[in-house]
């Protein structure tokens with residue numbers, strides 16, 4: 379192959395690769411759902427989940443049998459119980475995480491939307507940094523599991539017709 383021929387081939391290949399990259403980027407953008415209310419940066423929320431939570435809760439929120447409950451398909455049910463917001467913020471893994479109040483409220487909003495959109499109440503108001511900052515000052519300790527049981531019973535009752 380002569381050098382000019384090689385050049386032409388390289389250019390054609392480069393153009394095809396660019397076109398493909400463009401199409402892929404557009405398809406990806408089209409499929410990515412918009413960030414939910416209270417989430418400024420879904421990528422950041424996901425990274426915070428990866429670094430601070432998924433060790434126990436697993437990347438897909440399914441939890442670890444016997445130690446960590448699943449948040450997938452269940453976590454938003456707490457929002458139907460009167461003290462549910464408080465529980466979600468004061469539970470130890472949340473309240474004592476090293477994240478700032480702003481990042482933590484974003485992460486909670488992201489988590490509810492990512493792992494349990496089906497149980498989110500219609501009138502859900504996103505967590506704010508101020509709310510989370512206030513509630514996390516009183517992390518739950520041993521009473522967490524008791525409160526958890528009570529809230530789930532209440533949420534079940536509230537969800538029943």
Ligand code: HEC
Pocket residue numbers: 427430431432433434435445446447448449452453466469470471472475485486489522523526
């Ligand atoms: C060391 C393991 C561990 C880490 C890390 C952890 N959690 Fe948890 N999480 C638990 C356990 C265990 C429970 C059950 C309640 C309890 O006894 O603390 C729980 C409960 C929860 C709940 C309430 C759901 C329910 O069904 O009770 C939420 C929400 C939650 N975690 C979110 C998070 C988030 C967000 C992070 C990261 C910022 C995180 N957790 C980090 C272990 C962990």
